[in-house]
Amino acid sequence: MPSKKALVRRPSPRLAEGLVTHIEREKVDVDRAVEQWEAYVEALRTHGWETIEVEPADDCPDSVFVEDTVVMYRNVALITRPGAESRREETAGVEEAVARLGCSVNWIWEPGTLDGGDVLKVGETVYVGRGGRTNAAGVQQLRAAFEPLGARVVAVPVSKVLHLKSAVTALPDGTVVGHIPKVDRPSLFPGFLSVPEESGAHVVLLGAHKLLMAASAPQTAELLTDLGHEVVTVDIGEFEKLEGCVTCLSVRLRELYA
Numbered sequence: 562m563p564s565k566k567a568l569v570r571r572p573s574p575r576l577a578e579g580l581v582t583h584i585e586r587e588k589v590d591v592d593r594a595v596e597q598w599e600a601y602v603e604a605l606r607t608h609g610w611e612t613i614e615v616e617p618a619d620d621c622p623d624s625v626f627v628e629d630t631v632v633m634y635r636n637v638a639l640i641t642r643p644g645a646e647s648r649r650e651e652t653a654g655v656e657e658a659v660a661r662l663g664c665s666v667n668w669i670w671e672p673g674t675l676d677g678g679d680v681l682k683v684g685e686t687v688y689v690g691r692g693g694r695t696n697a698a699g700v701q702q703l704r705a706a707f708e709p710l711g712a713r714v715v716a717v718p719v720s721k722v723l724h725l726k727s728a729v730t731a732l733p734d735g736t737v738v739g740h741i742p743k744v745d746r747p748s749l750f751p752g753f754l755s756v757p758e759e760s761g762a763h764v765v766l767l768g769a770h771k772l773l774m775a776a777s778a779p780q781t782a783e784l785l786t787d788l789g790h791e792v793v794t795v796d797i798g799e800f801e802k803l804e805g806c807v808t809c810l811s812v813r814l815r816e817l818y819a
């Protein structure tokens with residue numbers, strides 16, 4: 562049976578020092594962030610996901626954004642080489658966690674850089690954002706890792722936001738959702754739905770038509786509910802101050818067989 566496991570990583574006490582690239586820095590309340598993280602993890606559990614905590618990386622301020630350190634395709638875990646040097650030490654603990662789960666492990670190597678936030682899977686299509694964190698060598702290495710497994714890798718430019726998945730994610734039916742002012746080339750996606758809020762572009766598929774979204778996108782939640790989806794919301798305001806989204810706080814492992 563397909564698995565419903567999700568990797569998560571407890572916030573570092575140094576979270577407030579996390580990187581900020583495209584927005585003004587705002588003070589982060591770490592205690593509040595921990596509460597928000599716990600509620601996020603609880604939402605995953607409530608909707609049927611077994612959460613697995615990666616060993617915390619207290620010296621790495623951005624380590625809670627675990628999605629950036631590994632990309633899954635089938636049972637292969639591609640350990641990334643994050644574009645920001647300050648994030649490179651985050652990968653060791655994640656590598657150990659996925660190896661323990663029985664994944665095959667592969668790596669992005671120098672000179673490649675790639676952040677998991679730049680990778681969006683829609684069926685067998687793997688979109689990869691070529692932007693501030695993922696370089697051309699990273700894209701090539703991702704192709705080399707996943708195309709032999711049947712993936713169709715499509716590279717798309719990202720210039721307006723941190724990661725591809727800060728701009729677009731996908732609904733269960735494959736429709737790509739994005740907030741137009743933040744999307745470089747909406748026409749690259751076969752089915753594109755424009756949403757009214759930037760954080761409305763971030764959905765985590767909890768299963769069937771259930772979507773996890775940030776509480777900061779009420780109009781998009783209404784739009785998607787009206788299209789027959791069930792929307793579950795969480796407040797992740799402290800992580801949004803660091804350019805984090807609902808997607809980046811977990812890595813869903815859907816194709817491991819127990």
Ligand SMILES: NC(=O)NCCC[C@H](N)C(=O)O
Pocket residue numbers: 579580581582623626628629645648677678679723724726727803804805806808809
């Ligand atoms: N995949 C994501 O959306 N990751 C967010 C990473 C935020 C972190 N402050 C960073 O700049 O790397």
